[in-house]
Amino acid sequence: MTAVSDDLDPLDRLESAEQIRQLVARFAMSYDARDLETIAGLYAPDVRDGLMATLLERMPKGRTFHLTASPVVTFESADVARGDVVGRSEAEAGDKWMVMGVRYADRYVRIEGTWYLHSRALERLYSSDVLARP
Amino acid sequence: MSELTREERIERLDAYSQIRDLAVRYAAAMATKDRETLGLLYVDDVRVGGGLTGRDALREAYFGATLDRLEISVLHAGTHVIDLDPERPDRARGSVYTIAQIQHGERWIRQAICYFDRYAKRDGQWLFISRDHQLFYGADFDQPPNDLPPANWPASDTGTGTLPFGWPTWAAHAS
Numbered sequence: 001m002t003a004v005s006d007d008l009d010p011l012d013r014l015e016s017a018e019q020i021r022q023l024v025a026r027f028a029m030s031y032d033a034r035d036l037e038t039i040a041g042l043y044a045p046d047v048r049d050g051l052m053a054t055l056l057e058r059m060p061k062g063r064t065f066h067l068t069a070s071p072v073v074t075f076e077s078a079d080v081a082r083g084d085v086v087g088r089s090e091a092e093a094g095d096k097w098m099v100m101g102v103r104y105a106d107r108y109v110r111i112e113g114t115w116y117l118h119s120r121a122l123e124r125l126y127s128s129d130v131l132a133r134p
Numbered sequence: 135m136s137e138l139t140r141e142e143r144i145e146r147l148d149a150y151s152q153i154r155d156l157a158v159r160y161a162a163a164m165a166t167k168d169r170e171t172l173g174l175l176y177v178d179d180v181r182v183g184g185g186l187t188g189r190d191a192l193r194e195a196y197f198g199a200t201l202d203r204l205e206i207s208v209l210h211a212g213t214h215v216i217d218l219d220p221e222r223p224d225r226a227r228g229s230v231y232t233i234a235q236i237q238h239g240e241r242w243i244r245q246a247i248c249y250f251d252r253y254a255k256r257d258g259q260w261l262f263i264s265r266d267h268q269l270f271y272g273a274d275f276d277q278p279p280n281d282l283p284p285a286n287w288p289a290s291d292t293g294t295g296t297l298p299f300g301w302p303t304w305a306a307h308a309s
Binding site: 025035066069092129 | 140143144146147150210212213214215216229231233246248270276278279280281297298301303304306307308
């Protein structure tokens with residue numbers, strides 16, 4: 001689940017991993033709720049405006065449902081971590097209903113005790129209409 | 135965080151861990167139709183509605199009716215947001231996405247659900263105070279969820295649910 005970095009305090013690492021799990025879950029749910037204020041607060045302040053602009057540009061009109069698994073978190077230092085998140089997302093697209101297997105390669109940073117999402121690269125493992133075979 | 139003692143920090147981590155497990159235990163107990171366990175996941179004075187309280191009333195009034203109308207039911211708990219109450223260390227709230235696969239005779243139905251939960255810690259154990267089941271959609275195996283009539287769950291297991299429409303942020307964004 002969480003890679004061991006010998007030089008980190010185990011309790012601090014557990015708290016960080018938990019905060020990151022919450023960050024990933026909150027992001028998915030806030031996206032489905034179109035709760036832009038909450039989403040913006042999850043992005044690191046230095047990249048927030050740019051990432052929000054991209055997010056809004058790509059945000060679909062229809063319903064979405066993002067089921068995410070618990071992220072695999074690897075710490076680069078006490079305040080920087082990478083995440084590997086596998087999920088299943090659904091999106092209403094006109095008269096189609098798309099189902100996607102997705103994987104996010106994330107980077108998180110901790111600023112003044114709070115973990116933020118700093119970047120996310122999306123990889124689609126498949127994308128298919130719900131009635132079709134991927 | 136820094137003002138918390140080491141003991142308090144560990145207690146918070148224990149809370150997240152136990153609460154996450156609750157949602158998974160619920161899913162497993164629903165799949166195995168284990169009413170005994172389902173009752174034990176709730177506080178002993180759980181409010182059931184109609185003036186009834188307690189685990190036995192919950193087992194009978196709610197889980198009895200729900201489990202009787204399902205044949206196979208497989209629940210998969212996913213995305214789980216947990217908010218510990220900053221004022222009360224023995225209270226928390228959470229939202230849990232769950233995908234359900236349900237058999238009704240010849241029918242095979244899938245549902246996308248969000249449970250809005252309240253939790254309490256009693257004698258060191260985190261338990262449900264309540265679970266509010268809200269449906270995104272329920273659809274037959276060969277049916278796209280796009281334009282279904284309202285499900286009015288639990289009246290129907292298939293149909294359009296209350297989410298995401300019920301989220302105020304969704305309504306504001308869509309308008």
